[in-house]
Amino acid sequence: MSHAFGALSGVQLSNWDHVNMANRPLSPHLQIWRWGPHMLVSILHRASGDGMAIVGLSVLVWWLGALASGPDAYATFQEIATTPVGYVVLVGLTWAFFTHLMSGLRHFVLDIGAGYELNANRIWSIASPVIAILLTAGFWAFMLTKQGVI
Amino acid sequence: MGSGTSIGKVRGLGPAHEGAHHWLVQRFTAVGNVVLTIWLVASIILLPDLGYATVSNWLAGPIPATAMVLLVICTFWHARLGLQVLIEDYVHEAGTKFGLIAALNLAVIGGGAFAIFSVVRLALGGAA
Numbered sequence: 001m002s003h004a005f006g007a008l009s010g011v012q013l014s015n016w017d018h019v020n021m022a023n024r025p026l027s028p029h030l031q032i033w034r035w036g037p038h039m040l041v042s043i044l045h046r047a048s049g050d051g052m053a054i055v056g057l058s059v060l061v062w063w064l065g066a067l068a069s070g071p072d073a074y075a076t077f078q079e080i081a082t083t084p085v086g087y088v089v090l091v092g093l094t095w096a097f098f099t100h101l102m103s104g105l106r107h108f109v110l111d112i113g114a115g116y117e118l119n120a121n122r123i124w125s126i127a128s129p130v131i132a133i134l135l136t137a138g139f140w141a142f143m144l145t146k147q148g149v150i
Numbered sequence: 151m152g153s154g155t156s157i158g159k160v161r162g163l164g165p166a167h168e169g170a171h172h173w174l175v176q177r178f179t180a181v182g183n184v185v186l187t188i189w190l191v192a193s194i195i196l197l198p199d200l201g202y203a204t205v206s207n208w209l210a211g212p213i214p215a216t217a218m219v220l221l222v223i224c225t226f227w228h229a230r231l232g233l234q235v236l237i238e239d240y241v242h243e244a245g246t247k248f249g250l251i252a253a254l255n256l257a258v259i260g261g262g263a264f265a266i267f268s269v270v271r272l273a274l275g276g277a278a
Contacts, residue, residue, distance in 0.1 A: 024163070050236050053229035061265045067206050068268035074202040097187065104180055111177065142195060
């Protein structure tokens, strides 16, 4: 820190040459604030979005590529997708999808300037991920019932 | 950063004035994603089974094929914007940042092109 303020401490007041990007002030980060559900939903939004961007789009590309390549390639995709690890990935992706969808819809509301009242903000910060978990459970309950696994 | 005129000392330290466009496109693609991904999830739920014959016949139809191509464009674009922000937030070294964003562009355009080509091949009956 002494370096950061060095330019302001005396003789070098007018010399800005060594003030670089690293010395610019940072906004307060996570550890500054008291924890609240709005922070959780924000982190979940980024984690689920970037998770889907990397893992989800890879699975989508593989699924479409297997379909275009024919029955054998599709059978390989199905075989791997229905292993225990495959199910963990697929359940994780559906959870990420519903989580990102719910927190994304919340962002639309915030974008028009609504939902910032402390109570409303808190309620929807908690409701978004909870609704997402319920939708994920509902989706898989339906899919597994339909497939006759349960 | 210059050491001459007053404006030269601060030029480059402020915003790039490109944030609003990035922000808006992220919202536009988000709206598209809401429609298209709900269509995909509903389709997966409504298909009688997820075997090769059922899924390939369904996706070869004009409306599902068009929707899937749009879904690929919209989700890949949205993902490109989101991952760019992730990189910009956590990678502070200019060279590494440039390299990662270049790699991101290659992955997104390459993956998206392959996905679209796959749908088109199915729809036009080229698959085995």
